[in-house]
Amino acid sequence: MLCDDSSTVRSALARLLETDPGIRIVARVGDGAQALAALDRAAPPDRAQVVLLDLEMPVMDGMTALPLILQREPRPVVIVASALTQRGAGATMAALRAGASDYIPKPGASAGALADPHFRGELLAKVKGWARLGQKPAARPAVMPAPAARPSVPRVRTGLRAVVPTVVCIGSSTGGPQALAALIRRLPRQPAVPMLVVQHMPRGFTAMLAQHLDTLGGPPVSEAREGDVLEAGRIFVAPGDRHLLTRAEGEQVLLRLSEAPPENFCRPAVDPTLRSLVATFGHSVQAVILTGMGQDGLAGCQLVARAEGQVWAQDEASSVVWGMPGAVARAGLAAEQGTPESLGDALAKLCGRRA
Template identity: 60%
Template sequence: MIAPGPVRVLLCDDSAAARAVMSRMLATDPGIKVIAKATDGGDALAQLTAMPAAERPQVVLLDLEMPRMDGMTALPLLLKAAPNTAIIVASALSQRGAAATMAALRAGAVDYVPKPSAAAGGISGGQFQAELVAKVKGWARMRRPAVPSAARPAPPPVSVARPMVAERPAGSAQRPRAIAIGSSTGGPQALAALVARLDRPLGAPVIVVQHMPAGFTTLLADHLNRIGTLPCSEAKEGDKLLPGRLYLAPGDKHLLVKDVAGVLVAQLGDGPPENFCRPAVDPMLRSLVTACQGRLLVAILTGMGSDGLAGCRAVAGAGGAVLAQDEASSVVWGMPGAVAKAGIATAILSVEDIAGRILAAGADGKRT
């Protein structure tokens, strides 16, 4: 069992400035401790393997572009040396960086943090710090070995507007006309787990908003296309949203849906960010409530903040069904937690069970 205490982090970046800034950011949270800093992948591997097993980092923050040994070369070696360590890669905000990030996720990294360029103001922004801290703590919790029941403290009560085991009435028994998914921090892995389980034809399109920069969503769509049986693509202006296909909102564009002569059609918007995000979940859901007249099934997955809460209120008010990912399987229980605590979730489920509900609702006409 891992001893209690701050999350232990090994920070690997060839830039001394980046190491210093990220170290200071992490030090603002008493639940995190940077125990080692490395200048390249080989240095990180040497430091990690020299540590006693009980003192090794729970999280490695790994830059991908470094001299001598880069992050992609180091990644499998670090995972072999410490299989339970969560590796979060730091990626440049570029097409090349996006491609490297997706390759790293396929190779075993759990997540990524986009590292803004110096031209964009460096990595000193508050949003970057919040995301960095949330991902480090969230993934450390997800990778922590289970505590034996005899030693496990009683969990604190969960403040939700209804019992966790209960389920709200589902509303209309009609097949949903669209299935909508919203996700953020930890979302790429949650989406991959969900999409891999959607292994039967669906009678409705699946429309996804994942908080991601431009360039990254194109490659995420390709990543999901390889994993599941549903064809997946980044949505384009004027796309007819066809049943049995998955459409991902492009980075830096709101994805809205309109009914045009009985056909659901994608519209991309440059409106202001909502909940500090573009794409955002709320505008997608508002448009879908109107286009589908409430015939919706919505799943809110892991993520920081409360994007999707207002939209889910509108969905529930129109008779649609809302599923929220449970806290145990969420890297950050912000977005799904907000929906759960508001009492508007039809059910609070693991990703695996959410996939089952989607299949049941979309494949054979049953509603959750």
């Protein structure tokens, strides 16, 4: 279901979605009240599994409609459409806290915006990935190795080493905000090591993401700033449109923000952060790669493994898109695979005690 007060935006999204034969548009509505009515009158074959929901609409806006949509059975997945503004970022994080699964940047009506292959890829991946996850039960087992029956994935190393890393880097993209929240909820308030988060997000959104993650009861979370001291017990989020790096100065390690060109079509990207961490800390780096399109993080994880650090990855069953973690797993680099929750529990066990 497409719910947006702009008929232009509804038509643009429909054209992009209908290029995939696995997606069917079952309704196009202009406000939240119409969305609720459409859900209530639809027979099961035509009931929306995924609702793309604008937040700013007349009659009934998206934030008002969101909890009411999520009360419907069977419960649809809601992906909110957000303007790329500071206000839009704040509204997006509020929607994620209220139960939305993900967000997409609201497309412009220009031909260039609609023809952007990255936007189209993200849109299709989120709609199909969340639809797949929405059909599965929420409960999943603890950390587990990749199934041996999947011949395309090499046998992975299993078993946690009882070695506390000096620093942890968590990389994520498509589906990442909810995966990060699930993982960080499981961490102690003051872990023995600092952690860096690199989430593919535009400028402005990462500050709101950090604020959102900071409310979950885990370690303090903030958006990284140039010159911040890398301190144990804190999580630093790479700011949008900047790579996050480290440099040693005396006995301290400081954070650096870089405007170097995008890598893997992303800035921030996971690979430059992992390169920098390996150069600074050597073998004592822990990398955790969560759901996301593409293979950002693969090259960095290869360096981590070569330096005898540890690499973990989200499993395929719980990933919205098993691109980034799948690339790491297929390369045989992932010592552990699991859900964000189980990886969070493992990190809490590993990093919750002092070195």
